[in-house]
Each structure stands twice: as structure tokens, then as C-alpha cells.
Amino acid sequence: MFTLRNFSGFLSGTLRLITKGGRLYYAWVGFLLLLIAIGAGAYIGQLKDGLIVTKMRDQVSWGFYIGNFTFLVGVAAAAIMLVIPAYIYDWEPIKEITILGEMLAISALIMCLGFVMVDIGRPDRFWHIIPLVGRLNWPQSMLAWDVIVLNLYLLLNWFVVTYLLFCAYTERHYVKKLVLPLVLLSIPMAVSIHTVTAYLYNGLAARPFWNSAILAPRFLASAFCSGPAILLILLQVLRKTTKLTIKDEAIFKVAELMAYTMGFNLFLTAAEAFKELYSGTEHMVYFQYLLFGLKGHTTLVPYAWASILCGLVAFILFLVPRTRTNWVTLNIGCVLIYASVYIEKGMGLIIPGLTPDVLGDIYVYRPSFTEIAVAAGIFAIGFLAFTLMLKAAVPMMLGEFTITKGRTPVEAPPQEI
Amino acid sequence: MTDHKPECPIGGCEPPATIGGTRREFLGAATAAMATALTGCGTLSKEEFLQHNFRELSKQEVLDVIARLEKEYQAKYGREVKVANTPAIPGVIFGYALDLSRCIGCRRCVHACVKENNQSRDPEIQWIRVLQMDKEEGVNVQHADAYYNPEEVPQEGHFYMPVQCQQCKKPPCTKVCPVGATWRDKDGIVVVDYNWCIGCRYCMAACPYGARHFNWGEPHLPADEVNPKTHYLGNRPRPKGVVEKCTFCIQRTRNGQYPACVEICPTGSRKFGNLLDKDSEIRYILENKRVFKFKEDLNTQPNFFYFYGV
Amino acid sequence: MRLPTLSTLAAGLLILLGPAVFADPPAAKPLSGTKVEGPAAPEGLQVPSPPFSEGIFPCTSCHDGKSMKPNLKRRELTDMHTDIALHHGPASRWCLDCHDANNRDSLHLASGEKVPFTASYQLCGQCHGDKLRDWRVGVHGKRTGSWNGPKQYLLCVNCHNPHTPRFQALKPMPAPTPPEQIQTRKGGAR
Numbered sequence: 001m002f003t004l005r006n007f008s009g010f011l012s013g014t015l016r017l018i019t020k021g022g023r024l025y026y027a028w029v030g031f032l033l034l035l036i037a038i039g040a041g042a043y044i045g046q047l048k049d050g051l052i053v054t055k056m057r058d059q060v061s062w063g064f065y066i067g068n069f070t071f072l073v074g075v076a077a078a079a080i081m082l083v084i085p086a087y088i089y090d091w092e093p094i095k096e097i098t099i100l101g102e103m104l105a106i107s108a109l110i111m112c113l114g115f116v117m118v119d120i121g122r123p124d125r126f127w128h129i130i131p132l133v134g135r136l137n138w139p140q141s142m143l144a145w146d147v148i149v150l151n152l153y154l155l156l157n158w159f160v161v162t163y164l165l166f167c168a169y170t171e172r173h174y175v176k177k178l179v180l181p182l183v184l185l186s187i188p189m190a191v192s193i194h195t196v197t198a199y200l201y202n203g204l205a206a207r208p209f210w211n212s213a214i215l216a217p218r219f220l221a222s223a224f225c226s227g228p229a230i231l232l233i234l235l236q237v238l239r240k241t242t243k244l245t246i247k248d249e250a251i252f253k254v255a256e257l258m259a260y261t262m263g264f265n266l267f268l269t270a271a272e273a274f275k276e277l278y279s280g281t282e283h284m285v286y287f288q289y290l291l292f293g294l295k296g297h298t299t300l301v302p303y304a305w306a307s308i309l310c311g312l313v314a315f316i317l318f319l320v321p322r323t324r325t326n327w328v329t330l331n332i333g334c335v336l337i338y339a340s341v342y343i344e345k346g347m348g349l350i351i352p353g354l355t356p357d358v359l360g361d362i363y364v365y366r367p368s369f370t371e372i373a374v375a376a377g378i379f380a381i382g383f384l385a386f387t388l389m390l391k392a393a394v395p396m397m398l399g400e401f402t403i404t405k406g407r408t409p410v411e412a413p414p415q416e417i
Numbered sequence: 418m419t420d421h422k423p424e425c426p427i428g429g430c431e432p433p434a435t436i437g438g439t440r441r442e443f444l445g446a447a448t449a450a451m452a453t454a455l456t457g458c459g460t461l462s463k464e465e466f467l468q469h470n471f472r473e474l475s476k477q478e479v480l481d482v483i484a485r486l487e488k489e490y491q492a493k494y495g496r497e498v499k500v501a502n503t504p505a506i507p508g509v510i511f512g513y514a515l516d517l518s519r520c521i522g523c524r525r526c527v528h529a530c531v532k533e534n535n536q537s538r539d540p541e542i543q544w545i546r547v548l549q550m551d552k553e554e555g556v557n558v559q560h561a562d563a564y565y566n567p568e569e570v571p572q573e574g575h576f577y578m579p580v581q582c583q584q585c586k587k588p589p590c591t592k593v594c595p596v597g598a599t600w601r602d603k604d605g606i607v608v609v610d611y612n613w614c615i616g617c618r619y620c621m622a623a624c625p626y627g628a629r630h631f632n633w634g635e636p637h638l639p640a641d642e643v644n645p646k647t648h649y650l651g652n653r654p655r656p657k658g659v660v661e662k663c664t665f666c667i668q669r670t671r672n673g674q675y676p677a678c679v680e681i682c683p684t685g686s687r688k689f690g691n692l693l694d695k696d697s698e699i700r701y702i703l704e705n706k707r708v709f710k711f712k713e714d715l716n717t718q719p720n721f722f723y724f725y726g727v
Numbered sequence: 728m729r730l731p732t733l734s735t736l737a738a739g740l741l742i743l744l745g746p747a748v749f750a751d752p753p754a755a756k757p758l759s760g761t762k763v764e765g766p767a768a769p770e771g772l773q774v775p776s777p778p779f780s781e782g783i784f785p786c787t788s789c790h791d792g793k794s795m796k797p798n799l800k801r802r803e804l805t806d807m808h809t810d811i812a813l814h815h816g817p818a819s820r821w822c823l824d825c826h827d828a829n830n831r832d833s834l835h836l837a838s839g840e841k842v843p844f845t846a847s848y849q850l851c852g853q854c855h856g857d858k859l860r861d862w863r864v865g866v867h868g869k870r871t872g873s874w875n876g877p878k879q880y881l882l883c884v885n886c887h888n889p890h891t892p893r894f895q896a897l898k899p900m901p902a903p904t905p906p907e908q909i910q911t912r913k914g915g916a917r
Contacts (some may be wrong), residue, residue: 121617134596280560359563363906523898542911564902564908633909691875706866
């Protein structure tokens, strides 16, 4: 039974859990807080002088912020990768890690919204975008769609996570009739947040690099590579540092699924590159800029090839059962695919989309110190949110911290993520 | 005029001495104070913070907003700046035609536009971009150079193509705006409500003509160079962090004048008029000259045409 | 005092070229009844006065027909108007093809019909009929004033020196600042 008293006990217990920890925990949180402070300092400078402190200009009007935003939407969407088998097929081994996936999604969404917030020129007018209060240009603007779906997805995940943990805290099994529909809803929602984000770029005829029908499928395919990659490493860390039992089987199953999505992702990328380069229309210049450089400007070229190479190697590592089940090669593969997608869906998507600009001008964009500092701050906020959620969630999931056993666990949850 | 510091105007960036001190009259709401912090600027009045989308304002609210803006500009520039709200003339849709065979690329239009429309001098914002192109290549932006600077123009083997807002009938920029801060008015001019724009720059990504420009920093406009005849949706001084663009000199054209770029052009390459008036020069051009629309395949349907006069 | 003797050019139409003339377009003057009613109403156009060289007009102050007899022989001018180099059309053309020998304050068409300097476009239009047609409807050349009201035209000679009609090259105004150089103002925002 849900009671207000139980819930307030849950909240105060959570608060107690996140404020008490080992030395390593405090050091990690302190480090994140330091990064947040650095980011906040840089952001204050940006507020004062305007976005001119970034390296974005009229020619390249979106940059590092929006690149990170796009990548993180993918991470958030990837949560369903784990939700689908867990809830639909009631597949036990993966079930425990689903809640972690959802917490990862929440953290990623917090970062997404942070990156959007720091990118807009008038954050003081943020209320203009709130439906009914402001004037949301829905359904015309894809950005309006994005605002809606991202926030709904955030709320949905937030609710499911809170509810599941609350059930664990009150030592009851969750009500399947309530959770299942929500989880079922979260599947199309996860697809939609990344699809809508892809459409945001996709719908712009002015930018041929983005105006491709397979952009949304590419977004989803790459998200299903990078999101689980983070989780795989995380799960191993959790197994080592907490009493959480995660079976090898679960991890290898996720890795196997990732191999398929990675193959598909590479195939889609190749399909896109072939179409542009072989037909050789005037739209080819953006791919040229990305892969080979244009008029002597080759800034992106090493990153682009590094991304392709990392993707290929990771694919092979995940495809071959021997390397997939070897912890060393598996983790190398995870790092490689993460790096690959981070380049591909971040700067590798935004910058060549805008370079050369619509009038043929080539402006070589590199993020400024402010942009990097602010981005680091936002990542720190996301990591902090995830750390705190994990800190509270693990003891509850393990049944160590419940309404009857409301003690603080001695052992600290993980420090490295 | 410039040596005395104006009373911390809106959009100016002096830190406030104390909240609730000398600017007590402005800071009415806690939300406004928070928003002030968010702008990083000194002041943001409650009225400005709470101002709604221009198209949703009542007649009286529009007058109040204009009065407030005029007061702010007076404080900021130490001179009277008039902000008009002239509506579209019924039966008029503006069209523009530019004669590519006559433009010599002298950039008089660019700088006349900057003066007329109170564009920021630093950081530099220019609404017109003149592209120098190779005659051998034809209209191809991948062979364009906007930074040419010879002793004299035109240069052998080149032609010149000025690009500015094409005032599309199907503007991709207004479609994507998440808050409806930009729209196509009845006379075909695509305008921006600088007080409603949130600065997300989605419109800039959507525009195929590079016509939209962002105030990356606090716009700087010397007080003695301010054009005091302004329009709310046109050339009034803009704040930091919003997008701006060519409006066919809305403050002039809605009063019957030609845009500044038409008036300055030494070669008479720029033609302007009412597309609905069959006797206008613009209609004559459309009916008698070889005309093309820039990036026609994107179906933006510009009301800005390029033509060959010879 | 010696009067200009051999001079047979009536008017030295020195053209104001370049930015100077256009920096201050003659648009401000309110002109009435100048709305062009389509290509069919050629005359009655309001035009600025031709850009004469200073002190050269009226031509009859020298060419009064008394102190100097007109010399109709085609020749190179050596005493006056030596600054004029004729780069306009065939080599056989010369001054009196356009300037009227009997009334130096006037021009004449091929038919002999006299045309005042303020209507010189008629003279130009004899050969450049297509340009005259476009000019009348406001498509060739520069027009200022109101798009829906009075307009002011420039004469052909306001932009094209009739003796050297090719449009003169201009010094371009400054190029835009490359994005790399657009930076925070020194000392931050004002």
C-alpha cells in the first residue's frame, strides 16, 4: 500500500543513503562537484558575454553542445535495449539491470536538457517553450516535438524507477498491471525520442548531409551500440563493488545483441557514404569534408576515420564469440564502440552538416575552452545524478535497505563509472 | 553623447548594484530576478520578462511595449528612437529582383543595409552577403568567394551574386521555430519578434540562404550612428542572444519607400515592388526577363528573384 | 582675350561616376506626377539634370554663333575639349552627330529633330531601343523614390558617360569579417 508516510520514509532514507559513504565515494562526488563548479564558472562567463565566447558563428551555428546533446539522446534511448527482453519476455537475468538502464536514461536526459539549455541564446526566455504558458510551435517544429518527447520520456523513466525502488523499499512486488503498460509505452517513447531528434536534422532541406531518409535508422542503430556499451562496463563495476549479482549470461546476451546493431550501424553508414560518394552530386561536399577534407581543410578527417576504424574493430570483437566472452576484449570493444559513436553522432554529425555553409563558406569550427568546460560541467551533473541514484538504488534492490531494515549499508557503491 | 554612461539599459550588461536598490522599480517578481541572473545581464524588467509573443498582444499592450522600448533606447543611446508598428498594406506582396548581369559586387548595398537597419558593428553582422563567382562555373556556391577584396570591381571572369533573405512563400525558418517567434507577415515579409526569440538558432540551420544572423555577443551600435526611424519587427536595436534578418527594410517599404539596398545600388541592379500590381517593375521583370530562383529545387518559393537584364 | 575657337563640342558631359553621386541619391525630392503608367507613357519623366562639367553649360556662352563660325569638318580637337576621348561606337562617329551645330544648347536626333539635354535618353534610345524600353519601365538603370508613388529616374548619362559609356569600375567597400575574427569585444560586453 502506498502511503504518504512510507513515501516520506523512502525519501528521507534516500537522502540518508546518498549523503553517507566511504572516502572514495566522497572523493568521486567531490571531483564531480569541482567539475560542475568549473562548468558553472564558464557558463556564467557565457551568460555575461553571450555565445560569442563559444567558437560557434553564423556559418557553424551549432557545435559541441548540440553534438553532445544528440549523442546523449541516443544513450537515453538505448535503455529500451534492456527493457524489451526484461519485461516482455520476463527474462530474469536481465531484469535487474533494466532499472540501471532506466537510471542511465534519466541521467542522459538530464544532460540532454542541460546541453540544450546552455546552447540557447536567451535562457531567461525558457518559459516561452512551455506549452500553454508560452507558445510552443507544435506540431510544426520538430524542436517542439523534441521538447515534449524528451520531457515525457524523462518523466516516464523517473516514475518507473521511483516506483520500482519504492516497491523494493516497502518489500512488496511491483504491480505488474501498472508497470507493464508503462514499460510497453516506454519502448515506442525511446524509439521516438531518438527518431524525433533525428527528424530535427532530417527535415532541413537546406542541409543535405542531414536530409537523408536513413538518418533516423542510423541514429537508432548507433544508439543501440553506444548505450549498452556504457552499461556493460557499469555492470562489471557493480558486480565487483556491490553485492549485486549480475550473471555473465546477461552481459553476454547484451553483447550479442550489440554485435547485431553494430553490424547494422556500419551497414547503414556505408549505404549513406556510397550513395553520396558514388552519385557524386553537389551534396557530396559534406562527406568530402568529413572523410577527405575540402579545399585544404582536414580538421575532421582523423576523427572521422578513427570513428570508422573503432566501429569496425569493435564490431569484430563483438561478433566473434571468443572475444565477446573475454572480459578484456569485451571491454576494449565497449570503449571502442563508445568512442566511435561519440564521434559519429556528435561532432561528426553536426559539423559536416553545417560545413561548408549554405553559401559555400568553410569555417573550421573547434570548440572553445568555455564550451569544453561547460560540457564537462554538464557531464559531471549527469554522472553525479547517476551516482546518487545508484547509491540509493543498489541497497534497495539488494533488499539491504528497506522499510524494516532501514540501515545504511557499510559498503560504498561504485566510484568509477 | 557617448561619454556619460546611460542608466544601465535593458540589454546592457552592467552588473546590478543591488537587487531592489536603485532598480527597485524594475524588479517586481522573483522570476524576473532569476531570469536576470540567467541573462547574465544587469537588468531585465518584469515587463520585458513577461512580455508575450507579439502576435498575441492587444493593441494597448503593443503600445505599452513600444513606449517601454523607446524609453530604453533613449536611455541607451541618449537620443530619441521611434519604434513604429506599421502593419502590412492590404493588396501588397513584396517582390524583389536582382539583375545578375549588372551587379558589379561593390558592396554598397551591404553597408547601406548595416546603416539603415542598425546592425551591430562589433561583433559584425551583415544581412547581405555578396558572392563572387566564376563565370565558368555559373551559380555554384562551392566556387563562391564572399571575402574578395580587389582594388576595383568587377573583376575579369567573375560575376557577383548578392544573397539576402529571399522572403520565401514557404519559409523553412518559420516552420522550425519552436516558439513561433518568426513568421511571414501578410505582405510576404518574414519577420522576427526579437523579444520572443529564445536564440536556439534552429532557423539558422533551416535557412538555405544563410539569411539569418545571430547576436553572438552584445551588439554594439555607436549612438551617433543609430537610425532612429525603426519598426518593432525590423531595424530597432536588437538584444544579445537573438536571431535577426533582412526584412526588405520593413520600416521603409511599408511607408512606400524603396529598401535601402535598392536606393544605394549604383548600377540599378536591384528592383523592388508589389507583386500584385501588374504595372510594377517587378512584374515587368517576371514577365519579360530571364528569371531564376536561388535553390529553386528546395521549394522554398522565394519572393526574391534573380534575373538577367541583358 | 581669345575665345575658344575650334571647339565644336557643345557640352562636355562629364559624368559623375562612382560612389559620390549615389551616396546621396536624388530620391528625397518630392516629385509629383511621375508615376510611370507602363511602357506606353514615355515622356514627362522626371529626371535629374544632366551631370554637366562645371562652367561648361550653357554651351552658347562660347558657341554663340557669332564670334565663332561652326566648323562642320570632322577633325581632331586640339584647342578645347581635349579631355574628351570618344569611345562610343564606330570610329566614324563624332561630336556633331549628337550635338546640334546650330543650337549648341541642344542635341539632335538622327532625323534632325532637336532634343534638350534633359531628354538625352531619346537620343540614346535611337540605337539602344531595348535599353530605353527597359529604362522607361524602371527595369534598366536606377530608380529612387516610392515603389507605390512618385519615382525619380536617372538619365542614361548619369551612369554612362556618353563619350565613354562603359560603366566605370569601382573600389569595393570592405569585405565581411571572416568568422574566425569575430571575437568578444575587448573588455567583454560594454
